[in-house]
Amino acid sequence: MTLPETTGAVRPRRRTASPAIGLLRFAVTVVTTFLGLLAVTFFIGRVIPIDPALAIVGDRAPAHVVERVREQLGLNLPLWHQFLLYLKQVLSGDFGVSVLSSNPVMEDIRRVFPATLELATLGTLIGAVFGIPLGVLAAVRRGSLVDQIVRVIGLIGYSVPVFWLALLALLFFYARLNWVAYPGRIDVVYEYTFTPITGLFxxxxxxQGQWDVLWDLFRHIILPASLLGYFSLAYISRMTRSFMLNELAQEYVVAARAKGLSETRIIWFHALRNAAVPLLTVIALSYAGLLEGSVLTETIFAWPGIGLYITNSLQNADINAVLGGTIVIGAVFITINLLSDLLYRTLDPRTRRR
Structure with missing residues (x-):
């Protein structure tokens, strides 16, 4: 018995993961990453040579008072038991009470986080608005003087310490030219007359239509936001250049040029459009980096955000506030990272087949 001849090889069907399995994997990734974050912050809090009980009662408190506070905090329990209690406490939204402010840590974070969100958002917008065109220009004119200048700008953004550049910016734009307002978020004139609603001033x-307050807020935020925007620009322009170089080497660009399309249309409507999907992920990660990495900037500019809150808490041995702020920042970074990955998979059909 002979088998009938076939005209071509039968290709096996590629199995694609069902949406339920993909959602389950996503949920497992989120839970695992968050548990890892909690474990790291917990053990860092136990490794730091600061006794939380002494931070509460003071160095001169009697030994029996310190011991009683340690029992109330559960510090006399085994480490694994302490971690379970810590996990239960954090999952219920309770980060303890701040020694510095005597308020619940979560209440303090709700108060200071909008300032960081406002600063990081404006910094990311500045970085994207200027970084993307510079990256495109550097890719189009690869090897030219323009390309070298853009690469040097990015290199300085990667190399120069943020505190040094922030101090120079304050000295030049505030002390010498008086173009911007002094460090802080709002002038003392408006501090007690302005009523916050959302926390984003x-x-x-x-x-509320308070345009004089808006101008004052702008004069306070523009310098630290521009500084963060410059570091975001360095990253975004570099990645944009890399993506555009890859797209400009594709065959569809050659075909578009052969059809007589203008170079402007090819660059901005074809190549940049195809590079936009991974570029969105880069911008999202840059945004997350500014949310978690603006500690020094907030400290130098006296910006009342979560970075300055963590710094002051660390200097005053306020471990609950330090760990609470660290967890919130880590959770925000993880969320933005996972959402950017999900957005990338949604917008790029090629990744769904993997």
């Missing part, structure tokens, strides 16, 4: 000023 600039949005609140627009909602």
């Amino acid at each position: 600039m949005v609140d000023a627009i909602i």
Whole structure:
């Protein structure tokens, strides 16, 4: 018995993962990453040579008082038991009470986080608005003087310490030229007359129509936001250049040029459009980096965000506040990272087949 001849080889069907399995994997990744974050912050809190009980009662408290506070905090329990209690406490949204402010840590974070969100958002917008065109220009004119200048700008953004550049910016734009307001978020004139609604002061000023307050807020935020935007620009322009070089070497660009399309249309409507999907992920990660990495900037500019809150808490041995702020920042970074990955898979059909 002979088998009938076939005209071609039968290709096996590629199995694609069902949406339920993909959602389950995503959930497992989120839970595992968050548990890892909690474990790291917990053990860092136990390794730091600061006794939380002494931070609460003071160095001169009697030994029996210190011991009683340690028992109340559960510090006399085994380490694994302490971690379970810590896990239960954090999952219920309770980060303890701040020694510095005597308020619940979560309440303090709700108060200071909008300032960081406002600063990081404006910094990311500055970085994207200027970084993407510079990256495109450097890729189009690869090897030219323009390309070298853009690469040097990015190199300085990667190399120069943020505190040094921030101090120079304050000395030049505030002390010498007086173009910007002094460090802080709002002038003392408006501090007790302005009523926050959302915590995002600039949005609140627009909602209430207080344009003089909005101008004052802008003069306070523009310098630290521009500084963060410069570091974001360095990263975004570099990645944009890399993506555009890859797209400009593709065959569809050669075909578009052969059809007589203008170079402007090819660059901005074809190559940049195809590079936009991974570029969105880069911008999202840059945004997350500014949310978690603006500690020095907030400290130098006296910006009342979560970075300055963590710094002051660390200097005053306020471990609950330090760990609470670290967990929130880590959770925000993990969330933005996972959402950017999900967005990348949604917008790029090629990744769904993997």
